[in-house]
Ligand SMILES: [Ca+2]
């Protein structure tokens with residue numbers, strides 16, 4: 001018997017194989033895109049945490065005028081905040097940069113700041129406001145109300 005072309009079954013098998021290959025490529029591409037997007041969001045979150053760190057780096061830990069009288073903002077507006085605990089429980093959406101300006105390009109992101117005194121012997125242990133020389137600042141960044149990163153660092157009031 002002489003074969004002159006492909007049988008219907010051979011053609012069908014070939015079509016199915018090509019279809020499977022395309023489906024696999026599409027799936028791989030989608031997961032790559034998702035991973036890429038998540039990486040980009042994390043980089044943005046890191047950038048936004050960094051803005052708060054830079055903004056507060058030069059501020060004293062306690063208010064220059066009233067000292068430890070009050071924990072929290074003595075001033076009415078962000079522009080006048082002049083110590084670290086002024087930023088406790090502050091939430092910025094759109095997020096702000098190190099110059100306290102809103103970053104409207106990142107409007108879907110939120111910076112949530114927490115300022116806590118921690119035990120000098122155990123930085124994991126939160127103590128009463130203004131009862132230690134060490135302060136932990138935490139910035140949580142969320143995208144569309146979903147938290148995507150949390151960054152903390154320490155400041156000491158000893159260095160002032
Ligand atoms: Ca203040």
Ligand SMILES: [Ca+2]
Nearest residue numbers: 063072085086
């Ligand atoms: Ca304050």
